[in-house]
Amino acid sequence: MNKKAEKVSVLGAGSWGSMVAMLLYENGYNVSMWSIDPKQVKELNTKHTNEQYMKGYKYPKDLMTYNKMNDSVKGSDDIFVIVPAQYTRSTAKELNKCLKKDNLKPNIIDASKGIEKGTYDTMYQVLEQEIDPDHRKSLSILSGPTQAESVAIKDMTLVTVSSKSQKAAEHFQKMLMAPFFRVYTNNDVVGTEFGGALKNIIAIGAGALASLGYKDNATAALMTRGLAEIERLGKAFGANPLTFTGLSGLGDLIVTAGSKNSRNWRAGYQLGQGKKPKDIVANMGQVVEGAATVKAAHDLAKKKHIDMPITNAIYDVWYGNANIKDEIKKLMERPARPEFY
Ligand SMILES: NC(=O)c1ccc[n+]([C@@H]2O[C@H](COP(=O)([O-])OP(=O)(O)OC[C@H]3O[C@@H](n4cnc5c(N)ncnc54)[C@H](O)[C@@H]3O)[C@@H](O)[C@H]2O)c1
Structure with a gap:
């Protein structure tokens, strides 16, 4: 297929959706975006800015954003779903209608990082349930250490595409590779999604520790033991x-x-300052995925009898009004044990 002729629709025009759209645009694809917010669509199409989500960034004039999903999806060969995790199901349902209407069978990839509240489904599972198999090729997941703001300035960035189909993973790998953007593949969809979703919980913890005056040893300890419990659950x-x-x-x-630029870290910082979770989320103006994910991880760990002390402590502070300093003390006073279990 002629590269320029391949049409791509990116569902979600927030920080990450719009930066992935830009990457594809600069790689020569015929890209459009969809946003549920008519005001954002108007701003993107007239001023070519996206102030709430990518302050100061200018988009090209011919990168169109649509408010009617079908206008973006129509004729697309590839669909990128990049909306906050809790809206992935409603977006996928609408996408399924569009695909059926025009009898399309595109490649579909999701780049959201979270677990759905209530169902505890990952984004892959949500898409698998909502998109009719007759109207999709294989599903894939895009993940890795990516901050939209760093991609905007073309910081060296490495990501991974995970899919049960190596062919599909390689398809998206080829689409996304750029001089500053290197793409790997793997076939562990569950591990890829658990890592991407659950690290947001640890980022909340890291922000909280920083606001309480803890230093590098504490951050390293939190990240290492946090990863150990993510791995246990995964x-x-x-x-x-x-x-x-x-x-x-x-x-x-x-x-x-490890970065103040992370909104989950910033949410944690405010939590450490004693702000209420509902006020933190309201003031952020952008999605704080860790807030929903900590509940999902807490509940899943309970169901599977997995020891996740850090996750549970953050859950108790966020949802149960527990005192953060008491929770840190309790974590430090847990019975002595081997490092790996
Ligand atoms: N921001 C990043 O650097 C980054 C990097 C990698 C992955 N992600 C993941 O990508 C996903 C999207 O994050 P983001 O940073 O682009 O979010 P964002 O907060 O910047 O943007 C959210 C977008 O979702 C839209 N939206 C709001 N309500 C909606 C609804 N009901 N249905 C559909 N869309 C709705 C908003 O209009 C906005 O365009 C998240 O899961 C996030 O974890 C983000």
């Missing part, structure tokens, strides 16, 4: 432990829990 759902040492595990944990 393994219980069939993930390959090696995946957690990769881009979607350790890599994403470092960028999210």
Whole structure:
């Protein structure tokens, strides 16, 4: 297929959706975006800005954004779903209608990082349930250490595409590779999704520690023991432990829990300052995926009898009004034990 002729629709025009759209646009694809918000669509199509989500960024004039999903999806060879995790199901339902209407069978990839509230489904599972198999090729997941703001300035960025189909993973790998953007593939969808979703919980913890005056040793301890519990939970759902040492595990944990630019880190910082979770989310103006994910991880760990003390402590602070300093003390006073269990 002529590269320029391949049509791509990116569902979601927030920070990450719009940066992935830009990457594809610059790689020569015929890209359009969809946003549920008519005001955002108007701003993107008239001023070519996206101030709430990518402050100061200018988009090309011929990158169109549509408010009617079908206008973006029509004739598309590839669909990127990049909306906040809790809206992935409603977006996928609408997408399925569009695909049926025009009898399309595109490649579909999801780049959201979260677990659905209530069902505890990952994004892959949500798409698998909502998109009719007759109207899709294989599904894939895009993950790894990526901050939209760094991609905007073309910081060296490495990601992974995970799919049960190597052919599909390689298809998206080829589409996304760029001089500053290197793409790997793997076939561990569960591990890739658990790493990408659960590191946001640890990022909330890292922000909280920083606001309480803890230093580098504490951050390293949190990230390492946080990764150990992410791996324990992932393994219980069939993930390959090696995946957690990769881009979607350790890599994403470092960028999210180690950077003030991460909104989950900033949410945690405010939590450490004593702000209420509902006020933190309201003031952020952008999705804080860790807030929903910590509940999902807490509940899944309980169901599977997996020891996740850090996740549970953050859950108790976020949802149960527990005192953050007491929770840290309790974590430090847990019975002595071997490092690996
Ligand atoms: N921001 C990043 O750097 C980054 C990097 C990698 C992955 N992600 C993941 O990508 C996903 C999207 O994150 P983001 O940073 O682009 O979010 P964002 O907060 O920047 O943007 C959210 C977008 O979702 C739209 N939206 C709001 N309500 C909606 C609804 N009901 N249905 C559909 N769309 C709705 C908004 O209009 C907006 O365009 C998240 O799961 C996030 O974890 C983000």
